[in-house]
Amino acid sequence: MATLSSALNYALSGLSVSGAQSALLSRNVSFAGEENYSRRTAEIITLPGGSASIGGYGRSMDKLLLDKLLEAAGSAAGRQVVFDALSRLGATVGDPQDDGSLAAMIGNLQQGLRTFEADPANNALGASAIEAARALADKLNQMSGEIVAVREEADKAMAASVERINTLLGQFKVVNDAVVRGSGTAADLGDSLDQRDSILKMLSEEVGIRVVTRPNNDISIYAEGGAVLFEGSPRSVTFATTANLLNGGAGNAVFVDGVPVTGPAAAMPVTSGKLAALATVRDETAVLLQRQADEAAAVLIRNFSESDQGGPPAGPDVAGLFIDSSGGPLPLPGQTPPGLASRLAINPLGDPAAGGNPMLLRDGGFGGSSYVYNSTGASSFQERITGLAQSFDVTVSFDPAAGLGSTASLKSFSIQSASWVEAQRQGAQQAAESAGAMKARAGESLLRVTGVNIDQEMAALLDLEKTYQASSKIISVIDAMLASLLDAVR
């Protein structure tokens, strides 16, 4: 009798175990498509007395693969940001076929001047050369505007990223606390662990992180470079948007616990993730392109400037067709004021649309009567126009800080600038593609360990079904045996 009832107990515990297992299984199946869900397993133990029971829950995870994924996610997100920004900057160059680049505009102006040179008495040709000059000035303004827009957006995106980091760290604290409290108990921590890993994945896209696991499954997060982001409690990440990016200077840095982690002063610099990439775009890539545009504007102003034509020249050189619309002085080599490209304008004295005289281009005299080159007033005076048209091919000095060497002609400088942008963009695309592929592979590897395979679950279900059938069969057999026993004693 006692053995019969203990057999019944075994069968019952089998039923409850397979019930719990199938509950777990159906949960696995229902989360099969969820990337951040790790497959759960039940650990079956034998209770004292011999019956089976669920002793705890396991969660498929591979710490190494997760670390790999976090690293890859940071670098992929960062490189994508750089590529996106360069694509916008590259749009200022455009397809060579469309002649929309700075170099093409410079070529246009040179050709306008050459046409004018062939027939210098023709007012209309002068006016059309001035139009080409205006298009060139507009191009530099627009390029500069685009660069500043890219920088400002990067600045705003940094602020958004910092806010997201803080939010994620706050959420992390809640989940991590739950994990620390629950570990060592039999509670099912799977959901909290899933959530914690998914926060880590999101965080790694914003900023490159290193994760260290401590006793009680507590996790500390360090930013790349060593700054502590989370250790028991989240550290404050702060950033103030930069007020003025027009002046070409670097923007504000991001601070973790008061220590800068981006920019030249960073003691523990972060190098991957969106945040670092945005800082690079804002303070390096875009700034370099801005310098190139500014240099081009400065050389334009200098090339078109006029010298005093008096017996002994009395006055200093003055700006000619191209001016700094803020009224700044003639920019000297190596002293280009930042943001000059955004202020480049056509001298209204020569602009027919503003009531000016386009013939000043032929005769000189933007700076007044002592700056007139055409002293005899000859209507086919070519010298000045020839000189101006030639100036684009004359080697002049450029600020090496613009990243394109120290001497070049304006034309070749602008061509190099286009090459520079597109080469950067090409490199960024290749980097972004390979980083994206790395991330995808790391994600797949991790998913192979943590993901749910429905076939596997179904096979397990068949197994469970059989176990359940067997247990039920045992119960019904015991029932029959007990019945016959009871019948016998009646």
Next chain:
Amino acid sequence: MAVSQAELARAQVEVQTGRHYDMGLTLGAATGTAIGLRLQLSELEQTSDIAEQAGIRAGVTQSALQGLSQLATDFIAMLTGARGAVLGQPLARDAAQSAFESFASMMNVTFAGQHLFGGLNSDTPPINSYEGSTGAAAVSAAFFAQFGVAQSDPDVAAITGPDMQAFLDGPFADLFSQAGWAANWSQASGSNPLSRISPTQQVDASTNANAGFASKLAQAFTMIMALGEGNLNQSAFEAAVDTALALVGDAQLELGNEQSRIGIAQQRISAGVEAAHSRGFNVTRAIQALESVDPYEAAARVNTLMTQLEASYALTGRISRMSLLSYI
């Protein structure tokens, strides 16, 4: 699958346009080369246009010079005939007058609104017609200062041949010296506009009214037309005719020199146009080599990608049907 689709869209555009889908991304650092080549191409096209214009202009100048040369030849023939003829003087005078006017109108020929013989002063007619000009007044003044009578005075018959010769070689010649010419007759500039034949080369394919032939022709015409008004005695007339013949002869030589100088410039211009065309052809080929997609390769890529996509679609369909669920 998404990658294949995007790649397919790119390849299709490449097949249609024959060029890379994203030029900057494909060329990278070579983008500058492509831009530079396109700049060079449009520069070459423009220089060849400008040079062609200059060639036409030089042609017009040549035919004007040819006209002047013809005028000189006719004048020599006329003078030679009139020298010893009865009533040679009034005949020569009328012929000289009309020759001066033809001369002035030929010198004032324009091309595209520009005076070809104006030098840099292309907006003013370089030579005025004789009547009422500064030059005419200067001639009268010089004549009166030398001989004490006006040109129209019948007393001019008293002027001897040697006296006339002295006047022609002295005060009269001064009126047509370089300084006298610029002061009394020509509004032209002595410098010529240059014509561009390549981005770096310019040639002088023009001449101007300050060149020697113009002053010599004018001097000869004026000499016959304005001195004495038909009343000179024969020896003075002959002195004038002989001097004029010598001057026109010189002018013809100089005209020939100018014509051959401009002819050489014309050759350089057409060589420049040719060079620009052939360089343009090479640059176009270089651009194509840089920017073009091999159409067969692109088409093959489209096919491969389509096959690949179809395969992935088929696989997706199969896999989605392949589940243990269907069998339990």
